[in-house]
Amino acid sequence: MKLHEYQAKDLLEATGVRVLKGAVASDPAGIEAAIATLSPGGPWVVKAQVHAGGRGKAGGVKLAKTREDLREKARAILGMTLVSNQTGPQGVKVRKILLVEACDIAHEIYVSILMDRKEGRPLVVASAEGGMEIEELAATHPEKILKEHLDPLAGMQPHQARDLAYRLAPGEAPDSPVPAALAELLMGLSRAFFKYDASLVEVNPLIITPSKDVIALDAKVALEDNALFRHPELEALRDVAEENPKEVKAAEAGLNYIALDGNIGCLVNGAGLAMATMDLIKLHGGAPNNFLDVGGGANKDTMLAAFKLLLGDPQVKGILVNIFGGIVRCDLVAQGVIDAAKEVSLAVPMVVRLEGTNAEQGRALLATSGLPITPAAGFNEATLKIVEAVRGK
Amino acid sequence: MSIIVNRDTKVLCQGVGKAGSFHLKGCKDYGTKMVAGVQPKKGGTTVEGVPVFHTVRQAVRATGADASMIFVPAPGAADAVLEAADAGIKTVVCITEGVPVLDMSRTKALLKSRYPGVRLIGPNCPGIITPGECKIGIMPGYIHKKGRVGILSKSGTLTYEAVHQTTAAGLGQTTCVGIGGDPILGSTYLDLLPLFEADPETEAIVLIGEIGGDAEKQAAEYWKAHMKKPMVAFVAGRTAPKGKRMGHAGAIVGGADDTADAKLKMLASYGIHAVDNPSLIGAEVAKVLGK
Known part of the structure; x- marks a missing residue:
């Protein structure tokens, strides 16, 4: 979950980070x-x-x-x-x-904390040259990027913060208050990262003023969705106006949905298969309208919600249903398709591919339903058929 | 032969609520030696003909279980992994989806320092299966067939697709491992590839990747340096927009290197048989094995 700057500053201030x-x-x-x-x-x-x-x-x-x-x-x-x-x-x-x-600025610093997937540990990424885009700096001057891993069980240690501070603000006089203030600010960022289960804490720029104050001038915090159950009070910071309205609607119905800009609506079980289905549509010259994973527990209600979402979208000119039933039974999916198609009139071509548990019963149900549904035997055939059906629309 | 699990593996199931008991039965029906269920307050009862214990320690003492399948809900899943490790379980398969990343980061650090002999698979994965011998997980058992191909995958249903295709091509599988779709995983491709290389019955390996991270690149480098068996690979998510989480918590395109296209090109550049059409995985393996 992304937060606004002003929300991020509130959270950081609470863990001891100086902000404006x-x-x-x-x-x-x-x-x-x-x-x-x-x-x-x-x-x-x-x-x-x-x-x-x-x-x-x-x-x-x-x-x-x-x-x-x-x-x-x-x-x-x-x-x-x-x-x-x-x-x-x-x-x-x-x-x-x-x-x-x-604020008057004497020096700008970049600092962020994120999860390093490869190491499985949080990582501090920082640079004494803040203010500019970090991706750009990483590409042109990788030697100017400092990296420091944090122990997930212990958090940032004061000696790590001190070391980073002296490297990020070199050339300060021995009695300058800057290194200590900067180290304390870094500790505050680390506390925030762990306390809120953040997926990203970023300050760019972190500034040193001519009067030697150290301040987080900007702030970006993203919270990990999977950990929000531990922080019910942070849920109130969600700004749905910033999210895609179709995705908000889908989330309310319990669907895992991402809007794209093509015209073939996709309804698939499993995230990997859903991505692969979109990929195959594109490979055959079509354009997927969405990512939609109905998940392992797809029942009539979720199927109905999914179809309503796709059929209510004027961009959708055809629908591809691709189900590989493992836990999901294909006959139940087929019944869901039939019920949904009766409830919300099916005005666009639909290709259905069912494979796995009870696939034959599911196919038989669709064949005798009297609905204008094109069955497909394989994954490849299904995508070819839907791409053909929407061509020129 | 196979890797990690076989007909002698004794499995307990942590979390025997609705999903846990349903899949405990599915594994038992497949022929897996399901020896115990574990759930606090349910000790002394039975689920699907299997005795249930309050704790993993009790279950291990009574049954000698050496593997665990975890269905404990996300808030307690990381603790369940550590409970299994602490009780002496060697193979821990965590099916649970939605485990907080920091929990996994901490759990991985603890496993590494205190329980180095424990192999964790998952979380957020379909599990592991050695066809005809042992199924620990939620995959439909009947699509598998004992055979020659080892399968490693980040995805559930896309793994079934690869299994289905290799079964239809008459090749069958030695062992299939769903490593999971989360950013931090108990076992990575790198942990498992050496096992497939060493397994005499595995003749080829299918690797199914996703956008996000650089695990596929690490796998390709390892394959090039240490492996002789042919590898067929597919990477899902060519159409994924940048910065959006595509269902799996780990499937987010960050920089230019972790797009599906970049990964496919990278895999091919190492000499791996990278396919861009996921319906041709089985056919490609058949071609590579000269069948």
């Missing part, structure tokens, strides 16, 4: 209220609160020097459609903005 919180606004009255809470002397920064990155280059972050300027820029960014390299060409609407005091 500012004030959030989601309407014009909110802008006035937010301005009233800020220090009277500028400058300030207006920051779009969207889940996509690349906000700065897309015009979603602006500096304001006077109060009038601040008000004007806040009003301009709130409600704008932000198109960045991470949003796709359609962009995302800015529904919330963060107003915050601007």
Whole structure:
């Protein structure tokens, strides 16, 4: 689950990370209220609160020097459609903005904590050259990226934080408060990573001011969905307005669904087979509309919900059902298909491939149902048939 | 021959609720030696004709079980793995889906330091099967056939697809292992490939990968350096958009190297028979084995 910057800052502050919180606004009255809470002397920064990155280059972050300027820029960014390299060409609407005091910067640092799959341990990735895109830096100057693994049982140790701090802020005088403050901030990020079951904690930039303050100027936190059961209070931070409406609807019905931009609706059991089905459609020149895994416990209700979702989507010009029954019985799937097709009229071609447990009974049910369903014997044949059926539509 | 499990493997089932008891029966019916169930408060009862114990230690003491199949719900799954390891179980198969990544990170660290002899398969996997001898997991047993191909896969239903195709091609399987679709897994391709290479009956290996991570690259490097048996591979997720989790927690495209296309090209560059059409896995193995 992705969080907004202002939410991430709240969570980080609670684990001892120094942040500049500012004030959030989601309407014009909110802008006035937010301005009233800020220090009277500028400058300030207006920051779009969207889940996509690349906000700065897309015009979603602006500096304001006077109060009038601040008000004007806040009003301009709130409600704008932000198109960045991470949003796709359609962009995302800015529904919330963060107003915050601007800061003088002497030095910018990058730091993140994420799970290293290969090692099976959390990893700190950091660089003394913050501010820019880390992927770019990793590609051009890999030697400038510092990496430090954390023990999942012990968390970050103070000596690891100190070592990172001295490497990230070299050249500080022996009596400078910066290394200790930076180490403490890193410890706070580690505490946040473990406390919230985060999949990512990222600060870019983490800044050192001319007066030697160390502050997390930006913050990005993503929470691991599988661990949210341990943090019911964090569920309230979910912003469904930032998610794809079709996916939100599917999640409510208990379906594992991801919207894509093609025209062949896919209904499959199992995540791997669902991906492979999309791949085969593409290999044969078609375009999948979605990833949909109905899972091992597919029953009539989930099938009905799945069909309603696909048939209610004007982009869908044909449907491919690909079921390899292991735990799932194909006769029950077939009955689900028949019931659903009767309830929501089947106006597009549908190809059904059933294999595995009770496949023959399932095929017989479909054959005698009187519905315009094309049966297919194999995985390959099924995708060829649906691609052919929707061609030119 | 086979790897990890065979007709002598004695299996207990941790978590004998609805799913656990259903699959305990499925494994027993297949011919697996199911010797015990484990669930606190259910000790002293029986499930599907198998005695149930409160704890794994009790079950091991009474039955001599040496493998475990875990259906304990996600919040307690990591603890169940450690309970099995602590009781002396050597092969732990965790079917449970949705285990928090940090739990797995910690469990893996503990297994490595305190129980180095324990082999964990999963979590979030269909399990392991040696056709005709032992099935530990949720796969439909009847599609398997004793034979010549070893199968390693991150996916459940896509594994069934490869099994079905190799059975239809008359090749059959030695052992099939679903390693699971999570970011952190008990056993990786690297842990299992040496076993297939050493198994005299395994003549070819099918590897089914997914987008996300670099496990396939590690497997390819290992294969090139240490293995002689031919390998056929497929990687699911060519159509997956960047940054979206495709059902499996581990299936997220991050950088350019972990897309399905990049992985397929990489596998082929190592001399592995990479297929881009998942319906041709069986045919490719048959071709490679000259059948």
